[in-house]
Amino acid sequence: MELMVPVKDGEVWAQDFGGEGLPLVLLHPGVADSRVWDGILPRLSEGRRVIRYDARGYGRSPAPTASFTLVEDLTAVLDHFGVARAFLAGSSMGGATAIGLALSDPARVAGLALLVPGITGNPEFAMAEFTAEVGRLAEAGDVEGIVALARRTSAAAGTGDDPVADELIRGVIPSWFAVHPHHVPDPPAFDRLAELAVPCVLALGERDDPEVVRCNEEMAARIPGCRLVRLRNSDHFPTLREPDAVAALILEAYEAAR
Secondary structure: OEEEEEEOOEEEEEEEOOOEEEEEEEEOOOOOOHHHHHHHHHHHOOOEEEEEEOOOOOOOOOOOOOOEOHHHHHHHHHHHOOOOOEEEEEEOHHHHHHHHHHHHOHHHEEEEEEEOOOOOOOOOOOOHHHHHHHHHHHHOOOHHHHHHHHHHHHOOOOOOOOHHHHHHHHHHHHHHHHHOOOEOOOOOOHHHHHHOOOOEEEEEEOOOOHHHHHHHHHHHHHOOOOEEEEEOOOOOOHHHHOHHHHHHHHHHHHHHHO
């Protein structure tokens, strides 16, 4: 079932695959929309209730017209579908959102599968050079330059032509600029990671940007009982690079949280 879900001063596109048991909610990264899950959806949704959605301004969701936070929107999606408690699988930006909800409303989160996750509140994880270069290329109207930059930074594990990653990156570039004026960051979470009290697995991509790898290592060390998985052949697109391994680790963590 696909539908538009109302959120504060806006709406987001969402998809509920039905199924039984503990809902599994998929949260996409900032370098892609929810299509990033397409390759592993059949395995994840087999006999389970899976929900995914596009964050405001991404994919099939309209651009925001008012201020919003990602955690508030996640809460609105859960409320719309009548989900009191869910297992969250979040990639990059989606990982930061999952952590934010687990800290602000822990009763709603049964467990976490964090793929190359982002985090709020870590001053050393600002990706300032990347952001500045994106701005310079945008001013020059060089969209393909931004795609190339994102490939070097986030998609280094690709070999030769990388059409799927390129399409996902190219598709979200307008989203970055549409969302930025309205997005209000969620509260800092980095120094609160020790408060997380749910089963958690964190997978980093060994071919990801070194700054992301360092941050992910420290995050895993700070989360009590977190299992760190190193994906040797992955960059910032683990669902594309190692889909079988990613699906397996999500389902293993999901089963442990039930």
